[in-house]
Amino acid sequence: MKHHKHRPPREVLIDGFDARGGGQGLDANGTRWSIRGAPAGALILAVGRNYDGTRLALVKPSEDAVPPPCGVFGVCGGCQWQEMPAQRQRDEKGRMLARLLGELGGEDHGVVSAGEPYGYRNKIELTFGTARYLLAHELNTEIKRVGRWLGFHAPGRFDRIVDTPDCALASPAINAVYARVRADVYASDLEFWDCNEHTGFLRNLILREGLDHDVLVALYTAPGTEEQAAWLREHAPGWGATCVGWFENQTSGDAATGDLREVLVESGRGLSIAASLGGIRFQLSPTAFFQVNVAGAELLVDVVRRYLGVGGSVLWDLYCGAGLLGLANADRFERVIGIESVEPAVVDARANAEFNGIVNATFVAGPVEKLVGTLVTPDAVIVDPPRGGLHPDALKVIAGLAASAGTPGQPDARVLVYVACKPTSLLRDGKLLRAAGWVCTDRLAVDLFPQTAHIEVVTRWVAQRAGHLSPGQGGAPPLDAGSPG
Ligand SMILES: C[S@@+](CC[C@H](N)C(=O)[O-])C[C@H]1O[C@@H](n2cnc3c(N)ncnc32)[C@H](O)[C@@H]1O
Structure with missing residues (x-):
C-alpha cells in the first residue's frame, strides 16, 4: 500500500477549480494543490496528504470576496462557495468545464442560471440527534456536545448534528415553517433520536415547497405513544404547513423512511402538494423525486427541448x-x-402523465442497463x-444507435x-460515444446549485447517415450564456 506523506501547512493561492470542486492553486514551491472549500483568488493555509488539502485558515480573501450569509457555512457541508459572488462562481464553473470537456467537441455555450442565488431550494431534509457537532468557537464553551439537536449532518459524521437555525439555500416559506417546528420541538420534552443507542422519538424532518408557497412537512419518528401522538396533534396545526404527515420508522437506519401513521394536517389532496415545471403539473409526495431548484430547472427543461429539436416518432427518457x-x-x-x-418514482411518473392528460408516454420500472x-x-x-x-451495458446500446442511423x-x-x-462521468461516457460515431454539437451548463460546487451539464449529440445532415442541423438554436435569464 502506498503511503502518502503529511506535509507541513502551506499557503496556497487559489487560481481555479478542479472537477471535484476543489480550489486549485500553487504554493510558494510551485507545487499544485487541490483544497476543498477554497474560494478562487484567496490565499489559503492548507495541510494535507499529497497536496489534497484541507483548509486550515483563510490568510487573505480574494478582492471580490463576499461575506457568507450563513452562520454554519463551511460546517454543515451543504455549501462550499458562499465566499464568492454568484457571477464568479459561474465563471469558475465555466472555466473548469471548458478545460475538462473541450476534447468532446461541440460549441460551448457557457453557464446559465435563473432565479436567486440563495433561497432557491424547495426541499430540505433535517435530522434530530443527541450529539452536536461543535464549531471551532464553541469548543470549551458552555455549549455541550450532548443534548437535543436539530439540523444537518456534519459531513462524514453520521452521528453529529450541526445545529441549524435556518438554511440560506432553502426558500423563505420553508424556513418560516421550519422555524415554528424547531421552536416547538425544542420547547417540548420529546426525546430526539440517539443513533448509537437507537433510542428516542423524533428522527427526521422533510420540508418541501410547492406552488403558491404551499409547504408539506413529513416528520419521521420511532413508533409513538398516545401521549406523543397527542403532542403532535396539538402542535402540527400551528406550523403553517399545508399538510403534515407523521411516519413511524421501525428500523435503526439513518434514512427518512417509514409507514404513514397519521396525516396531522390535511390539505384536501391527501399528503401531497402541487408543483409545476416545464409546463407540466406535478403532485408531490414527501419523497417523490423533483428538481430542487425550479427556476433553474425551467432552464434545464428548455435547453433539453431545444437540443431535441423538431421531434419525431419515438423518444426514450432514460x-x-x-x-x-x-x-x-x-x-x-x-x-x-x-x-x-425506483418503483415509486415510476408510479409518480405515470400519475403525472395522467394528471396532465398525456396519453403517449409509457413508464417502465427497472434498470436501464437491463431494459434498454x-x-x-x-x-x-x-x-x-x-x-x-x-x-x-446501457452505454453499449446507446453508442450502437449511432451506427444504425440511416440504415x-x-x-x-x-x-x-x-x-x-x-462532469467527469460525462467525459468518460462522451469519449466512448464519440468513438462509436456520435458527434457532440453543443454544450451548455445550468447552475442549478449556486453556492455549491455542483453543476448540471447538458450536451447535444447527433448520429447521422453520411452526408445527410451536418452537425448542428436538425435542432433549434441553443440557449447560451448570453441569452436572457
Ligand atoms: C438525475 S436523476 C434524473 C431525474 C429526471 N430526469 C428528472 O429530471 O426529474 C437520475 C435518476 O436515475 C435513477 N436511476 C439510478 N440508477 C438507475 C438505473 N440503473 N436504471 C434506471 N434508473 C436509475 C434514479 O432513481 C434517479 O431517479
Whole structure:
C-alpha cells in the first residue's frame, strides 16, 4: 500500500477549480494543490496528504470576496462557495468545464442560471440527534456536545448534528415553517433520536415547497405513544404547513423512511402538494423525486427541448425519475418511453402523465442497463443518469444507435441529449460515444446549485447517415450564456 506523506501547512493561492470542486492553486514551491472549500483568488493555509488539502485558515480573501450569509457555512457541508459572488462562481464553473470537456467537441455555450442565488431550494431534509457537532468557537464553551439537536449532518459524521437555525439555500416559506417546528420541538420534552443507542422519538424532518408557497412537512419518528401522538396533534396545526404527515420508522437506519401513521394536517389532496415545471403539473409526495431548484430547472427543461429539436416518432427518457423531461417533450413525439429503477418514482411518473392528460408516454420500472436493449428503436434519446454516469451495458446500446442511423428501417438522423450532474462521468461516457460515431454539437451548463460546487451539464449529440445532415442541423438554436435569464 502506498503511503502518502503529511506535509507541513502551506499557503496556497487559489487560481481555479478542479472537477471535484476543489480550489486549485500553487504554493510558494510551485507545487499544485487541490483544497476543498477554497474560494478562487484567496490565499489559503492548507495541510494535507499529497497536496489534497484541507483548509486550515483563510490568510487573505480574494478582492471580490463576499461575506457568507450563513452562520454554519463551511460546517454543515451543504455549501462550499458562499465566499464568492454568484457571477464568479459561474465563471469558475465555466472555466473548469471548458478545460475538462473541450476534447468532446461541440460549441460551448457557457453557464446559465435563473432565479436567486440563495433561497432557491424547495426541499430540505433535517435530522434530530443527541450529539452536536461543535464549531471551532464553541469548543470549551458552555455549549455541550450532548443534548437535543436539530439540523444537518456534519459531513462524514453520521452521528453529529450541526445545529441549524435556518438554511440560506432553502426558500423563505420553508424556513418560516421550519422555524415554528424547531421552536416547538425544542420547547417540548420529546426525546430526539440517539443513533448509537437507537433510542428516542423524533428522527427526521422533510420540508418541501410547492406552488403558491404551499409547504408539506413529513416528520419521521420511532413508533409513538398516545401521549406523543397527542403532542403532535396539538402542535402540527400551528406550523403553517399545508399538510403534515407523521411516519413511524421501525428500523435503526439513518434514512427518512417509514409507514404513514397519521396525516396531522390535511390539505384536501391527501399528503401531497402541487408543483409545476416545464409546463407540466406535478403532485408531490414527501419523497417523490423533483428538481430542487425550479427556476433553474425551467432552464434545464428548455435547453433539453431545444437540443431535441423538431421531434419525431419515438423518444426514450432514460433515468426518467418522475418523468419530467419525457413529459415536457411528449407533445413532439408520437411515443415517449421512460425507464427508471425506483418503483415509486415510476408510479409518480405515470400519475403525472395522467394528471396532465398525456396519453403517449409509457413508464417502465427497472434498470436501464437491463431494459434498454428491449425497446423499440428511437429517433431521439434523453439520458439523465445519476452521478456515476451510464452503466457500461446501457452505454453499449446507446453508442450502437449511432451506427444504425440511416440504415434501412432506421431514422436518417438521431439526437441524443445527455444531462450530466457529474462532469467527469460525462467525459468518460462522451469519449466512448464519440468513438462509436456520435458527434457532440453543443454544450451548455445550468447552475442549478449556486453556492455549491455542483453543476448540471447538458450536451447535444447527433448520429447521422453520411452526408445527410451536418452537425448542428436538425435542432433549434441553443440557449447560451448570453441569452436572457
Ligand atoms: C438525475 S436523476 C434524473 C431525474 C429526471 N430526469 C428528472 O429530471 O426529474 C437520475 C435518476 O436515475 C435513477 N436511476 C439510478 N440508477 C438507475 C438505473 N440503473 N436504471 C434506471 N434508473 C436509475 C434514479 O432513481 C434517479 O431517479
